[in-house]
Amino acid sequence: MVFWRKKKTVDPVQTSADASAESAAPIVSSDRVANTTEPAAASQENVAEPTRSWWRRALSKTSDLLRTDIRDLWKSEGQIVDDEFLSQLFATLVRTDMGGTTATKIRDSISEKYRSRRIELKDVLDIIREQVGESLKSKGAALNVATTGPTVILVVGVNGSGKTTSIAKLAHRLTSEGNRVLLGAGDTFRAAAVEQLKIWSTRIGCEIVHGEHGADPGSVVFKTVQRAVAESFDICILDTAGRLQTQSNLMQQLEKIKRVIEKQIPGAPHEVLLVLDATAGQNAISQAKGFSEAAGCTGIVLAKLDGSAKGGVIVPIAEQFGLPVKFVGIGEKLEDLSVFDPDDFASGLFS
Numbered sequence: 001m002v003f004w005r006k007k008k009t010v011d012p013v014q015t016s017a018d019a020s021a022e023s024a025a026p027i028v029s030s031d032r033v034a035n036t037t038e039p040a041a042a043s044q045e046n047v048a049e050p051t052r053s054w055w056r057r058a059l060s061k062t063s064d065l066l067r068t069d070i071r072d073l074w075k076s077e078g079q080i081v082d083d084e085f086l087s088q089l090f091a092t093l094v095r096t097d098m099g100g101t102t103a104t105k106i107r108d109s110i111s112e113k114y115r116s117r118r119i120e121l122k123d124v125l126d127i128i129r130e131q132v133g134e135s136l137k138s139k140g141a142a143l144n145v146a147t148t149g150p151t152v153i154l155v156v157g158v159n160g161s162g163k164t165t166s167i168a169k170l171a172h173r174l175t176s177e178g179n180r181v182l183l184g185a186g187d188t189f190r191a192a193a194v195e196q197l198k199i200w201s202t203r204i205g206c207e208i209v210h211g212e213h214g215a216d217p218g219s220v221v222f223k224t225v226q227r228a229v230a231e232s233f234d235i236c237i238l239d240t241a242g243r244l245q246t247q248s249n250l251m252q253q254l255e256k257i258k259r260v261i262e263k264q265i266p267g268a269p270h271e272v273l274l275v276l277d278a279t280a281g282q283n284a285i286s287q288a289k290g291f292s293e294a295a296g297c298t299g300i301v302l303a304k305l306d307g308s309a310k311g312g313v314i315v316p317i318a319e320q321f322g323l324p325v326k327f328v329g330i331g332e333k334l335e336d337l338s339v340f341d342p343d344d345f346a347s348g349l350f351s
């Protein structure tokens with residue numbers, strides 16, 4: 001089951017500090033499954049545990065690019081580690097969008113261990129894997145949930161990043177775990193947005209609140225949260241219209257939406273998830289900066305990893321903004337979402 005992750009204690013309020021822990025627990029701990037007697041067995045069949053090979057598949061594009069580019073540095077059978085090799089390796093690493101800090105650490109570590117000596121491709125890949133794993137350590141985290149009442153998750157991001165699809169996948173997972181999930185169609189701007197979320201809700205078998213096209217998103221959010229409280233839903237996931245981090249009026253609208261939620265449930269939203277398109281590369285970094293500053297994001301969903309050769313971008317994002325990566329999306333189907341696991345990610349990236 002995908003939603004089981006490593007942690008030490010089953011604390012109903014999950015925080016990023018749980019990431020390094022050891023035993024398995026569901027992403028929303030069982031004491032929060034208050035309103036259902038039994039998990040939906042049929043849906044659970046779709047929830048597969050991510051394996052090392054799953055991650056290898058998810059990261060195959062990034063990994064292929066990296067391997068090919070690094071292998072190209074080998075001019076003859078053995079490669080001596082000199083200044084030229086180190087600077088070419090550094091440039092290759094930077095091209096994966098893993099960021100200068102991690103690339104520098106890798107280069108320095110190789111220089112320290114192998115300078116003026118012969119090095120094999122495998123040695124380089126081992127050091128990269130080790131260093132990326134180190135950089136991402138404690139950067140995964142379980143979902144924050146409310147101690148009492150509905151957990152409210154607000155989902156934000158630029159146009160087309162994968163917000164609505166990720167919401168559907170997340171709702172599917174949480175429903176499969178036995179939670180009662182309510183969706184809120186807060187994107188009242190794009191013509192087909194409400195219909196898109198309605199179709200997903202029917203497929204998942206969960207409830208939805210929506211307004212008319214062009215309605216005030218704040219009022220849809222208000223009604224959704226109100227219903228979540230009144231009818232004791234476990235989780236309420238709110239969709240929003242896509243916006244650029246530079247559109248200050250639209251970023252202010254997000255603040256207003258957050259205030260609407262907070263007024264009804266103090267301390268909510270419990271999560272503001274920023275959905276980033278993994279193919280966006282460096283642009284994802286400025287999105288993470290803009291959205292985390294303006295909307296107070298609490299975690300990242302990295303969507304479209306399946307189509308990206310720039311999966312390394314997650315390293316600088318997690319490092320620079322301290323935002324935990326909560327989920328990754330690797331396709332358009334309901335089951336194509338996994339909890340982020342830093343170790344498996346690093347192994348998949350360089351295997």
Ligand SMILES: Nc1nc2c(ncn2[C@@H]2O[C@H](COP(=O)(O)OP(=O)(O)OP(=O)(O)O)[C@@H](O)[C@H]2O)c(=O)[nH]1
Binds near residue numbers: 157158160165241306
């Ligand atoms: N391959 C792949 N495609 C995805 C993934 N997530 C979303 N998509 C596709 O990306 C496109 C945009 O997804 P949406 O979920 O509509 O994106 P959005 O952010 O809600 O878009 P707006 O509401 O217009 O801002 C759709 O065609 C999705 O099927 C993913 O993980 N992998």
Ligand SMILES: [Mg+2]
Binds near residue numbers: 165
């Ligand atoms: Mg959408």
